[in-house]
Amino acid sequence: MADGTSLCLVTGASGYIGGRLVPRLLADGHRVRCLVRSPEKLRDLPWRDEVEVVRGDLTDEDAVRNACEGVDVLFYLVHSLTESGFAALDRQAALVTAQAARESGIRRIVYLGGLHPYSSELSEHLGSRAEVGEVLLRSGVPTVVLQAAVIIGSGSASFEMLRYLTERLPVMITPTWVRNRVQPIAVRDVLHYLAAAVHLPRHVHRTFDIGGPDVLTYAEMMQRFAALVGLPRRRMLPVAVLSPALSSHWINIVTPVPKSIGAPLIASLVHEAVCTERDIDHYVTPPAGGVTGYEQAVRLALRKIAHAEVETRWSDASPRHAPSDPLPSDPVWSGGSAxxxxxxxxxxxxxxxxxxxxxxxxxxxxxxxxxxxxxxxxxxxxxxxxxxxxxxxxxxxxxxxxxxxxxxxxxxxxxxxxxxxxxxxxxxxxxxxxxxxxxxxxxxxxxxxxxxxxxxxxxxxxxxxxxxxxxxxxxxxxxxxxxxxxxxxxxxxxxxx
CATH class of the missing domain: 3.30.530.20 (START domain)
Incomplete structure (x- = not known):
């Protein structure tokens, strides 16, 4: 590290958050290395020539060890949400990463997890994210786990679900979870805290809750969205029998978010997601003007969409494909007849x-x-x-x-x-x-x-x-x-x- 700059390893650089964090780290003067399964996905990005790209999977010990060599700060921004048995896969990836980070002498791990209550049994999605955070905190490397609830930003899965449900359903039958409290946060504020974590003192080793200034129910979020875009007030008919599984089918039909992603996200909405502390403010100066309110975050997201300035989308993260998968240009089809x-x-x-x-x-x-x-x-x-x-x-x-x-x-x-x-x-x-x-x-x-x-x-x-x-x-x-x-x-x- 020299002149206050760091070599940052970003995992998940081809995903929604990672793809937005990389250019911000570069703008702050840091050197960036990206560990991705498919480097080809970064080829057309405007910052591609400014970063070092390493091909590898987080479950591959050799690839992760090589990627960690000489790194100061590791950003862990991956989650196998659409994979079958994703909790076990995430656990394995976190264990491999933790060991490689410790052996490589990395001075800081930064992980973006999910905001969750501590007094109830968690959904598989939130439980997995919490477990990954615990694995990284036990790595022996100073670790910061930033826990966020619904992220409001152009292209985020949570925002797309909210937008399409509100725009397309003037009357909706809603499950009881729409009355649960949520503390949404603008994607720009998430990126602010992630980038600032590079400079945290070495002794800081813990979780931090991060959220916007507003605590709302999911129903209130939809009503406020409707008002912002000039739609009549949405009519909601709450029923107790609409389970998360049934809700995910409805999400799959009405919104662009497929069931494979919608189901675990919906299952997590049965928990209230409200910050229990704001200790991050003791270490990181809040964004200029303070954290972004919900309505302003929605306006910013809609403006980005309207002007075709969406940096990344939830769909940027693609399913795994084995290296042996055939390509249409292969002269010999390893996969059999075509x-x-x-x-x-x-x-x-x-x-x-x-x-x-x-x-x-x-x-x-x-x-x-x-x-x-x-x-x-x-x-x-x-x-x-x-x-x-x-x-x-x-x-x-x-x-x-x-x-x-x-x-x-x-x-x-x-x-x-x-x-x-x-x-x-x-x-x-x-x-x-x-x-x-x-x-x-x-x-x-x-x-x-x-x-x-x-x-x-x-x-x-x-x-x-x-x-x-x-x-x-x-x-x-x-x-x-x-x-x-x-x-x-x-x-x-x-x-x-």
Missing amino acids: YVDERSRDTELPAARVWQIIESIGGRNGWYSFPLAWAARGWMDRLAGGVGLRRGRRDAHRLRTGDALDWWRVEHLHEGRLLRLRAEMKVPGQAWLELSVTPLRWHGSRYHQRAVFVPRGLAGHAYWWAVAPFHGLVFGGMARNLVATAGRVSTDDEVHE
């Missing part, structure tokens, strides 16, 4: 014009073919607990590697040439969609489209042949309509959502 649907169209349009439409695909722009089929498949996926089509896009016109795009994930992006998407919907196999454009030698360009499916078992083969009769309408229509749309958009126009 089905492929390929289509090409030549056009007099320049490649740049076609690329403009390719990069704007999805979200409110749609998929340029058989909207009813796409909508029906999206609803089927939602009902099965998948992500469906509601995740939309982070930005209306620009994509970057790692972006969520409806039920796809941007796996590879070659600007102006190739977009490769990996499916994250519920399907018995692995699926990709590639869209590309190549300039022709003398004039115009060639649009090429390739859908690849690697089936898993008999169910996978049956699935492909069941949907094959619709490929002419879906994939054939996409190729025709995408090129036709490019022809209708002048080079000076934008593709609007």
